[in-house]
Amino acid sequence: MAVIQQCSFICRKREVNMIHIENLVKRYGNLVALDHFNLDIREGEIFGLLGPNGSGKTTAINCLLALLKYDKGTITVFGEEMHPDSYDLKRQIGVVPQNVAVFEQMTVLENIDYFCGLYVKNREERKRLTEEAIAFTGLEDYRKMFPRKLSGGLLRRLNIACGIAHQPRLIIMDEPTVAVDPQSRNRILEGIQELNRKGATVIYTSHYMEEVEQICSRIMIMDHGRSIATGTAEELKRMIKTGETIIIEGIALTEAQLEEIRGLPHVFETYYDEKNMLTVKCTSARHNLVRLLNYLQEQEVAFGRVLSELPTLNDVFLEITGKELRD
Numbered sequence: 071m072a073v074i075q076q077c078s079f080i081c082r083k084r085e086v087n088m089i090h091i092e093n094l095v096k097r098y099g100n101l102v103a104l105d106h107f108n109l110d111i112r113e114g115e116i117f118g119l120l121g122p123n124g125s126g127k128t129t130a131i132n133c134l135l136a137l138l139k140y141d142k143g144t145i146t147v148f149g150e151e152m153h154p155d156s157y158d159l160k161r162q163i164g165v166v167p168q169n170v171a172v173f174e175q176m177t178v179l180e181n182i183d184y185f186c187g188l189y190v191k192n193r194e195e196r197k198r199l200t201e202e203a204i205a206f207t208g209l210e211d212y213r214k215m216f217p218r219k220l221s222g223g224l225l226r227r228l229n230i231a232c233g234i235a236h237q238p239r240l241i242i243m244d245e246p247t248v249a250v251d252p253q254s255r256n257r258i259l260e261g262i263q264e265l266n267r268k269g270a271t272v273i274y275t276s277h278y279m280e281e282v283e284q285i286c287s288r289i290m291i292m293d294h295g296r297s298i299a300t301g302t303a304e305e306l307k308r309m310i311k312t313g314e315t316i317i318i319e320g321i322a323l324t325e326a327q328l329e330e331i332r333g334l335p336h337v338f339e340t341y342y343d344e345k346n347m348l349t350v351k352c353t354s355a356r357h358n359l360v361r362l363l364n365y366l367q368e369q370e371v372a373f374g375r376v377l378s379e380l381p382t383l384n385d386v387f388l389e390i391t392g393k394e395l396r397d
């Protein structure tokens with residue numbers, strides 16, 4: 071009985087909406103940065119906010135943290151309304167800002183200790199937490215260094231250590247891997263997953279779809295201050311028509327052959343460019359590639375490299391908005 075009660079408590083805990091944003095409107099003068107924006111984040115998620123530059127990700131985060139005033143809408147965090155002086159709520163949140171925000175005149179150790187000290191007053195506990203953050207971000211060898219001596223990747227790791235040292239319940243990371251080398255990037259991504267395994271809920275904003283897909287349990291795709299789709303990566307991909315994209319290089323086709331390819335089952339779009347590259351978009355179905363290759367063999371058409379790709383989050387963005395995520 072005790073076990074069952076405990077289990078139902080854990081299940082309930084994971085259903086709690088940690089963040090609820092409803093109909094949020096934020097204008098900068100005439101520019102509408104958030105346009106009736108809605109967002110729900112559950113405890114235990116790594117939630118990805120994916121959108122091109124200027125889509126409103128940072129504005130949403132800053133409104134959520136009550137760092138920005140907004141024109142309309144409601145925001146609750148841990149079930150309570152967020153205000154600039156909601157210190158009890160803010161203590162439970164760790165923020166890793168987009169731009170590195172550390173003190174140049176303090177060492178790595180002093181910086182982390184300072185930021186941790188904003189929330190943890192007990193010196194012994196702070197020391198332990200600071201050391202844990204140093205170990206977690208792999209900054210052991212740089213404790214006494216000043217930020218100006220650190221590489222871009224190490225500086226980003228210091229930025230993260232400062233944001234998470236007090237072991238918050240909710241961690242908000244705003245594009246933490248911008249301008250970071252691949253090695254540091256992987257370390258940061260693994261670190262985020264580790265924090266999540268230890269119990270933190272994470273909001274992760276990025277315009278790198280591969281990263282978001284790699285670590286996020288749910289993803290919201292944003293554009294022009296609005297949510298355009300939300301779900302797991304698989305759910306998002308199932309929302310679109312493209313099930314498979316076949317690319318064939320070095321192929322010479324007549325107009326009649328191209329027309330026949332367009333008429334093959336499940337094919338809904340084809341592009342054939344001046345570099346003799348054929349792109350065929352198909353809906354999700356079995357044997358699309360085999361069918362196309364059989365047709366080319368029948369026609370005795372020679373060709374080079376063949377690629378078959380499953381849809382990406384960029385395809386989702388492209389199909390919904392008509393433009394590339396990286397425009």
Ligand SMILES: Nc1ncnc2c1ncn2[C@@H]1O[C@H](COP(=O)(O)OP(=O)(O)OP(=O)(O)O)[C@@H](O)[C@H]1O
Pocket residue numbers: 098101103121122123124125126127128129130168277
């Ligand atoms: N302080 C500001 N004053 C005026 N306009 C702003 C301000 N901050 C942001 N904007 C504008 O609001 C829109 C949303 O910007 P925001 O920074 O929230 O987007 P973002 O998705 O975080 O972009 P990025 O990926 O480049 O950080 C953009 O058009 C931006 O130019």
